[in-house]
Amino acid sequence: MLWDVCVEKKFVSAKRHFEIKLSFQSDAKRLVLFGPSGAGKTQLLKMLSGLTTPDKGHIRFHQADLFNSSQGICQTPQQRALAYVFQEYALFPHLTVRQNVSFSLDKSWLNPRRQFTHPEVDKWLNKFQLTHLSDQYPHQLSGGQSQRVALARALVMQPKAVLLDEPFSALDERLRQTLRQELNEVQSLMDIPMILISHHAEDVKSFGEDIIQIAHGQQVFTTD
C-alpha cells in the first residue's frame, strides 16, 4: 500500500473547535483530496509532510512508518523528504529564482550563490521555461511563473512524493489548464506519487486517479 493513513487531531482555540478524524488507504499515484475550504485538507497535508503532528494514529508510506503514535515514531519533515508546494507558493523573497530552485541542494548554513549551477536545477528551469527568469526575484514573477518555480524547487530535491496544496487556486482558468497539463506530464515522466488538494471539480476530473472527499474534518466518500 502506497498511503496508509489514520490520524486524529483536535484544534482548540477561542473561536473554533475543530476535529480531524480521517483514515484512508490508497495505491494511487495521483490522489486528490477534495472538499470545501475549511474542511481540514491543508491540515491533513501538513500532517503527512510532518509540519503538524497528529494527536493519534499512524501515517505509513510504502509500508514505512512516518508517524506512529503507539510506537512513538515521528519523523521530522527533513527526514520524510516529501516535497510540499504551498498554496501561496512561499518562494523565498530574498533569493532569486535560481537560488530558490537550488535551495534544497545546499544543506549548509549559507544559501546557494546566485550563480549556483547543478544539472537538476538547469533541467527543471529549462523544463518549466524559467531559464530567462533565473536572476529575477519572486516579487517580479507572475502567478503562473511563481507556481512553476515552486514546483521546480520541490522537484529538484528528488522527493519521494509531492504534496500540492491548492496549486492552481490563484490562477485564471486558462493558466490553470496549462499547469494541470504540465503537472500531469511531470507526474507521468517521473512516476512519482502526488497528492493534490483541491476544491475544484475540474482538478479532480483531470488529475485524480483516486479521490478522497473530506468535509468538516471527516472523510465522506472514496472512489477508485
Place this chain on the structure above:
Amino acid sequence: MMDNAWIALRLTLKVAGVATLINVCIGIGIAYVFARKPFWGKEVVDAVLTLPMVMPPTVLGYYLLVLIGRNGPIGQFLKQHFDINLIFTWQGAVIAAAIVSFPLVFKAARAAFESLEPHYEQSARVLGISETALFFRVTLPLAWRGILSGVLLSFARSSGEFGATLMVAGSIPGQTQTLSIAVYEAVQAGQDDVANFLVLLTSVVCISVLLVSGKLLPGRVPETK
C-alpha cells in the same frame, strides 16, 4: 584637554560597540526562542527582560552593584575563580550599557520574528534544511530589517548611557569616563569650553549614526509580496 575628549569618544564607541555586539548575539537568540517555542511563564520572563527599559538607570546600576560588586554573589564568584573585578572597569561599563539597551534589541527581534509568515520556515523544513541552517538562511535574512532598527537604537542608547554606567564603572578619565559622563564632569567643574566641545562632538556622532542607519535601512531586501 581636547585629547581627553577624543579618548572619551573612543571609549564611548568601544563600550557601545561591544555592548551592542553582546546584545546582537544574546538578544536575537533569546528573541528567537520567545517567538517560536511555547513555555510556561513566557510573558512574565518577557516583562523581566524588558524591565531595564522602564526602570531608572540608577536603580539598575544599584542592582548591578549588588550583584557584581565585591560582595555580590556574581562578583565574589568571578573574583575567586577567575580573579576578575568588574567594578570601575570599562568592562563593567559594557555590562551596564548592554543591560540597559538589551530590551531594544530583544523587543525588535521578537516582533520581527513573530511577524514572519510561518510558511517560509516550513518550506525550508520540507526542503530538508536543518533547523539551525534555516535560521541563518531564511529567518534571519527575512527578519533582519526589523532587527537592525533595534540594533541601531541599542547602539545609540548604549553610547548615551549615563546613570547605570556611573554607578557601576564610575568616572575615571581614560578608563571609564564616556562622553556623556565627561560632559557632566566638565559642567560640574565649570569648564564650559570643554563641555561645549564635548557636546558638539556628541551631536556629530549622533547625527552620523542616524545618517548611517538611514542608509542601511530602506530597500535592501526586496519587499515580501
